[in-house]
Amino acid sequence: MNVLLLGSGGREHALAWKMSDSPLLTRLYASPGNPGIGRVAELVKVDVADHSAVAAFCQEKKIDLVVVGPEGPLVAGIADDLRAWGIRVFGPSKAAARLEGSKGFTKDLCARFNIPTAAYGRFSDLASAKAYVEKVGAPIVIKADGLAAGKGVTVAMTLPEAIAALAACFDGSFGAAGAEVVVEEYLTGEEASFFCLCDGVTALPFGTAQDHKRVGDGDTGPNTGGMGAYSPAPVMTPEMTERTMREIIEPTMRGMANIGAPFAGILFAGLMITDQGPKLIEYNTRFGDPECQVLMMRLKDDLLVLLNAAVDGQLAHMSIRWSDEAALAVVMAARGYPGTPEKGSVIRGLDKLEGEGVQVFHAGTAVNGGALVANGGRVLNVTALGKTVGEAQAKAYAAVDRIDWPQGFCRRDIGWQAVAREKAGT
Incomplete structure (x- = not known):
């Protein structure tokens, strides 16, 4: 198969890294990609906002599958436009991507189909x-x-x-x-990320994770795109997973089909596990970042086989196998993030880190004069596997400490809730 991956972040590097292992893969192209993705894919320059240009590239290179990483192109309708050209795409339609593109849309869907979520108001x-x-x-x-x-x-x-x-x-x-603004009730409980691979009819659970949105240790400071994550999420017990499927995911799938926008792609439910059970905080219609990185580390099956099954409506016949190990990702960000990050600082030492359950996914890097440099806010995702979250955490931070990048910073407490649980024996 010839595959085109759209995107340039850590999520896309993790997807490229995993797809590159598939026996189905013939050629992997990525646009625009990043230096890390360039190690496993051919980087090409295609204007993702110009859907006809993407379609022309797919026809020229005989692309069998387009995998859309970020949310922007999905909300802009790239999946619909490529399908109109006869090109197979993993990702939801523009109508279905409203689950992420409009928080108000999702809240109204929850109200209509009795999906548990926070009380809310919409205002313009x-x-x-x-x-x-x-x-x-x-x-x-x-x-x-x-x-x-x-x-x-x-x-x-x-x-x-x-x-x-x-x-x-x-x-x-x-x-x-x-x-427009959505104002929501403040929910108390423990947050979790829950993923499902969907084909329009079937939703297949695709792992759990917990991420850390605040920039500072102890969950302090402003929200970011995510400063780290780990998988699996201990709070998502088999019973909680079953409730989430029954009370949130399945009604959403039925509801989207009911309004003429069946959902196919990856459905990412941000949950609050409250005393009353799971409640939906928000939906994303793509893999999370950095949650994707920890999921790809734990996934035992061929990612391309699974993506093809979702595109072809065959998920009812599929199952997914996961490593028993935990994965943990630490985001290294450029000084100034989540405000204006400092770009151009040189990063050294990555070539000595990978192996023995450690992968460094590039999120915001570039090459300048032969040197790897920071080129964004979130720059690296240092990701490790371990028998426990605590072991994965220790391996990830040991790798972080070997990176020579004085202008970078990270939280030092990623996974603290799970590690505390492990130490307490609960």
Whole structure:
């Protein structure tokens, strides 16, 4: 098979790394890719925003499958346009990608099909949103409705913080994504990421993870795109997984089919496990980042076989095998992130790290004058396998400490909840 992978981050490097092991693979192309992806794929320059250019490339190179990594192209309808050209695509339609593209859409779907989630309100002006917040009180959650690169959510513990977050949305801090705002009830519990591979009818559980959104140790500081993750998520017991499928995933699949937008691709449910059971925080319609990295480390089956089954509507006949080991990823970010990151600093020492259950996935790197340099906010994903989360954590941080990059930083407590559980023997 000839495969085209769209994207340039750590998620895409993990997908490329896993697909490169498949006996089905003939050629793997990636656009735009990154230096890490370039080790396992041929990097090409195709304007992902120009869907006809992508289709022309696919026809020229006889591409058998396009795998779309990030959410932006999916929300823009690239899957529909490529399918109209007769090109097979792993990823949801534009209508189905609204599950991520509009938080308000998802909340309304939950209300219509009785899917457990936080109470909410939708607003398109500051005055009415402010009145609602003042009536409900804090803590409360403010979300820009559209895509905001993981940064459009504020968990406001005080009313002034909530009102400032509303003002930021309506003042244009998140561009068009903040033109409408969803205000949600603050849920208490433990967060978890739950993934399903979907073909429009069947949803097949595809692993669990927990990530760390806050930039600082102890879950402090602003939200980011994710500073680390581990898999599996201990809170997602077999019983909790069954409830999540029955109460959240399956009603969503039926609901999307009911409105004429059947979901095919990867469905990523961000959950809060409350005293009442699982509640949906949000949906993403692509692999998480950095959750994808830990899932790919643990996946024992051929990823391309699974992606093809999803595209061909054959998931009812499939099962997925996972390593019994835990995986943990530490994100190394450039100084200044999640604000304006410093770009161009040289990174050394990666060539000595990989092997024995350690992989370094490139997220925001480039080559300048023969040197590997930082070229984004989240730059590296140092990922390790271990018999326990604690062992994976120790291996990942041992690798981090061998990287020569003074301008980089990371959280030092990724996986702390699971490690504490392990030490307590629970």
